[in-house]
Amino acid sequence: MPKGKKSESAPGRGRRAGPVAPLRREVIVSTALALVDREGLNALSMRRLGTELGVDPMAVYYHLPNKQALLDAIVEAVMAGIDLSVDNPAATPEERILGAASAYRDAMLAHANALPVVLAHGPATEAALRPVELLIGILRDAGLPAAEAFSGMNAIAATVRGFTGMIASEGAKAPTPEQIQAMAQAIPAGEFPHLRAAMPCALEPGDRGFQFGIRALARGLLMGAQSGLPVESPTVLSAKFLT
Secondary structure (H helix, E strand, C coil), X not given: CCCCCCCCCCCCCHHHCCCCCCCCHHHHHHHHHXXXXXXXXXXXXXXXXXXXXXXXXXXXXXXXCCHHHHHHHHHHHHHXXXXXXXXXXXXXXXHHHHHHHHHHHHHHHCCHHHHHHHHHCCCCCHHHXXXXXXXXXHHHHXXXXXXXXXXXXXXXXXXXXXXXXXXXXXXXXXXXXXXXXXXXXXCCCCCCHHHHHHHHHHHCCHHHHHHHHHHHHHHHHHHHHHHCCCCCCHHHHHHHHHC
């Protein structure tokens, strides 16, 4: 080998034989989310992210100044994955609410390892706020005043997040039908008759419970809009409902 010529297989040279593509924010975020999807949040660090990207970790800080900015970007990426095209303005308000809620749930379950961050951080970017705008718009179209539409959106989002967290936490640990039957049989019928009778419902498809909860919430919100009475007047609404 001529003097001064370096081997192409020298350490650290193999991956950089060609021009290095400029690092882009969207590549950083998608790589970080893929890492979380694959190995969980505990695996995510600026150093590990730099390794995944094949760059010095300091290069990441140019686009995302700190770990919090990276977590916010992950929330944005998950929220941006919500399929807003599912909304059909010609459908009933209840169906539109269920469709939006289901799209939100599906996007979060697609990145179940990122759920702790998504549940702990509210939307703070334009991409993350678009699903919020859609749901408020659906409630406004249904006749709810702005304040009640905002509160209704929060209630629906909280319900979706609760269901999603429960589904994700169960995961592979979800009991089998046989285990559910055994649990029901083990419940003292004299002390817990209602719980024992309801236990077989756990054998039904999981989506049924989600739909039931969202539809019940949607109907309560829409009842207030249709009656012209404020949702925060439960006594008046109850009397109206019974007539």
